[in-house]
Amino acid sequence: MMKGKHIILGICGGIAAYKSVYLLRLLVKAGADVQVVITPAGKEFITPVTLSSLSGHPVISEFFTANTGSWNSHVDLGLWADAMVIAPATASTIGKMANGIADNMLVTTYLSAKCPVFLAPAMDLDMMAHPSTSRNLELLRSYGNHIIEPGVGELASHLVGKGRMEEPENIVKAMEAYFASKCDLSGRRVLITAGPTYERIDPVRFIGNYSSGKMGFAIAEECARRGAEVTLVSGPVSLKCSNPHIKRIDVESARQMLSAAGEAFAGSDVAIMCAAVADYYVENQADSKIKRENNEIPQIKLQRNPDIAATLGANNRPGQVLVGFALETDYEAVNAKLKIEKKNLDFIVLNSLRDKDACFGTDTNKVTIISRDGSEKPFGLKPKADVAKDVVDEVVARLQK
Ligand code: C5P
Numbered sequence: 125m126m127k128g129k130h131i132i133l134g135i136c137g138g139i140a141a142y143k144s145v146y147l148l149r150l151l152v153k154a155g156a157d158v159q160v161v162i163t164p165a166g167k168e169f170i171t172p173v174t175l176s177s178l179s180g181h182p183v184i185s186e187f188f189t190a191n192t193g194s195w196n197s198h199v200d201l202g203l204w205a206d207a208m209v210i211a212p213a214t215a216s217t218i219g220k221m222a223n224g225i226a227d228n229m230l231v232t233t234y235l236s237a238k239c240p241v242f243l244a245p246a247m248d249l250d251m252m253a254h255p256s257t258s259r260n261l262e263l264l265r266s267y268g269n270h271i272i273e274p275g276v277g278e279l280a281s282h283l284v285g286k287g288r289m290e291e292p293e294n295i296v297k298a299m300e301a302y303f304a305s306k307c308d309l310s311g312r313r314v315l316i317t318a319g320p321t322y323e324r325i326d327p328v329r330f331i332g333n334y335s336s337g338k339m340g341f342a343i344a345e346e347c348a349r350r351g352a353e354v355t356l357v358s359g360p361v362s363l364k365c366s367n368p369h370i371k372r373i374d375v376e377s378a379r380q381m382l383s384a385a386g387e388a389f390a391g392s393d394v395a396i397m398c399a400a401v402a403d404y405y406v407e408n409q410a411d412s413k414i415k416r417e418n419n420e421i422p423q424i425k426l427q428r429n430p431d432i433a434a435t436l437g438a439n440n441r442p443g444q445v446l447v448g449f450a451l452e453t454d455y456e457a458v459n460a461k462l463k464i465e466k467k468n469l470d471f472i473v474l475n476s477l478r479d480k481d482a483c484f485g486t487d488t489n490k491v492t493i494i495s496r497d498g499s500e501k502p503f504g505l506k507p508k509a510d511v512a513k514d515v516v517d518e519v520v521a522r523l524q525k
Contacts, residue, residue, distance in 0.1 A: 125300040125307075127155030128348075128368040132201060132237070134210035134230045135175070136217040137165025139280040140246035140289035144211055145170060147292035148178050154296060159184065159201065161230045163217060184229055196229060202236030206349065207299060210234070211272075212246035212289045215257050221269075222260035240302060244272040244295050249285025272298050307351030308520045314352040315392040316344050317385055317399035317432060319359035321378040325424060326410035333400050334484040337361030338508050339449070340398030344370050346512040347394075350520075355388040357381055359399055378402050378429040389436050394519055396447040397433040397467075405429050437468030445522045447515070448472045460494050470522055471495045473515055481505060493518055 131151055135144045151158050160175045160183045172183035184196050210217065210230070217230065221243075226232040234241060243264065251257060252274065265271055272295055275288040290298075304310075318340020322330040341363045344356040348367035356365065356372045359381065365372055373384045378401045389395055404426035414422050433448045440446055448469040450460040453476065460474040474492045481488045490505040493514070503514055 125154075125303045126151060126296070128366070129156045129206045129303070130204050130366070131156045131158045131299075132205045132208040132233060133158050133160045133179075134208060134213075134217075134234070135160060135162045135166040135170065136210065136212055136214040136230070137163055137168055138212040138214045138246045138289075139169065140212035141166055141169035143289055143292055145174055145178065147209075147211055147295055148175060150292050150296045152178060152180075154300075159204075161185070161201070161233050163228050163230050165214075165216075166230075187229060187232075198229060198232040198236045201233050202238060205237055205239045207240050207242065207302070208234065208237050209242040209244070209295065209299060211242075211244035211292075211295055213243040214245075215247050215251045215254070215260075218243065218245060218257065218260045218264065222263040240268075240270060242270045242272055242295070242299060242302075244290050245274050245287075246289030247274075247287050248279055248281050249283055249287045252285070252287040270298065270302065306349075309347055309516070309523075310351030312352045312393045312523070313388075313391055314344075314347045314354050314519075315385060315388045315395040316340055316347070316354060316356045317358075317381060317397050317401075318344065318356060319361040319363075320400050321359045321381055321402045321429075322376050323378065323402045323405040323429075324376075324409050325406050326412065326414045328413050331402055331404070331406065332360075333402065335359070335361075335400035336485045337363050338485070338487065339489060339511065340396075341365065342508040342512040343396055343398060343515055346509070346516045347396075350516060352394075355392070357384045357388070357399075377405060378432065379405065382430045382432045382435060385432055385436065389439070392444065393523065394445045394447070395436055396515070396519070397436070398449050399432070400451070401432055402429055431467065433467040433469065440468055445470050445519055447519065450474045451477060453477045457492070457494065457500065460492075461498060464494065464496055469496070471518060479505070491515075 158179045159181050162185045175183045220231045221234050272290045276286045277288045278284050279287050319337030320333045320335040322332045324330050344354050348354045348369040354370045356370050375381045407427040408425045446469050450472050452459045456476045460472045464472050472494050479490045489508050489511045493501040
């Protein structure tokens with residue numbers, strides 16, 4: 125469940141910080157990639173050297189790295205994480221988190237994080253019982269954070285009461301249970317095509333398009349995050365996959381893409397055709413570079429490429445969900461609906477080139493999901509990672525029908 129997950133481990137200044145070392149060890153052993161963010165007080169309890177050795181990453185505490193002056197981006201960290209766990213969470217940090225007091229890297233990162241956040245409070249029994257702590261924890265719960273209740277027992281002060289940080293094994297279990305509940309694609313195999321195709325003219329030139337692959341890669345990451353085994357057939361792009369459950373097959377041309385996708389399709393429960401496939405390939409490809417000095421102007425002879433989505437759609441077995449994308453400039457919905465029929469799709473994700481900040485190369489997109497029955501679900505402009513969630517939610521709804 126934790127394999128490949130990006131986890132931010134936040135450590136505050138409490139005696140229970142010694143248990144965070146063990147928590148870090150368990151998370152790493154479970155296959156997570158862990159970035160530690162520690163408060164200045166936390167460093168009084170546990171040394172960054174221990175934590176960086178175990179996590180394999182420098183520990184972050186300050187906004188700037190003293191020796192290089194480089195800026196630690198809480199925004200990038202917040203977007204990178206699949207989950208954030210703050211253990212121990214002290215009364216002070218809980219208060220800051222509840223009230224948005226972003227005076228250190230840990231709280232700033234928390235405020236930027238879009239992922240689920242888990243808190244394992246640890247403090248003396250009277251601090252725990254104080255109405256201010258209860259109110260702050262209640263506020264954090266109401267924001268959707270997961271509070272891992274502290275246990276009752278002997279505390280560092282030798283007093284006995286509620287305030288012992290939950291044991292690291294149980295913190296990991298709570299996180300695993302959360303991820304398990306979100307794995308609605310567990311055991312499913314998903315095929316995704318992404319990026320452009322390049323159709324060779326000669327060894328140095330090609331016909332291509334502006335597709336960056338960002339939308340398809342975001343969908344691949346979302347499916348993998350939700351438990352699917354993903355095969356991503358990608359045209360030439362400069363993107364990397366981060367989830368180990370994504371099997372990536374790089375291709376160049378539409379015909380290569382069809383061959384790879386066709387092979388994976390039979391064993392797939394879902395196929396999402398995101399690629400911007402070239403409509404034609406060059407029949408008279410030159411084996412050596414076409415030279416300008418030639419007397420005649422070269423003529424490129426085009427031949428129709430296979431329609432990958434339509435080929436798969438023609439071989440669709442019952443229960444398989446096939447999704448297409450449509451990028452249109454005019455009569456968008458009408459054209460998209462025609463494609464549903466032509467390619468035998470379950471639904472199509474329409475985006476219009478007329479929408480600003482949507483489509484090629486951008487990090488945002490604005491789509492409408494159109495179903496076979498003609499119903500339309502329009503969505504607002506949002507990051508491609510969030511569009512991916514909407515598309516995958518629709519896929520899951522179809523699988524559950
Ligand atoms: O026909 P059009 O290219 O507009 O259709 C777009 C949809 O069909 C996308 O889902 C795209 O990935 C898929 N497609 C394909 N093979 C092609 C052309 C488009 O799979 N040759």
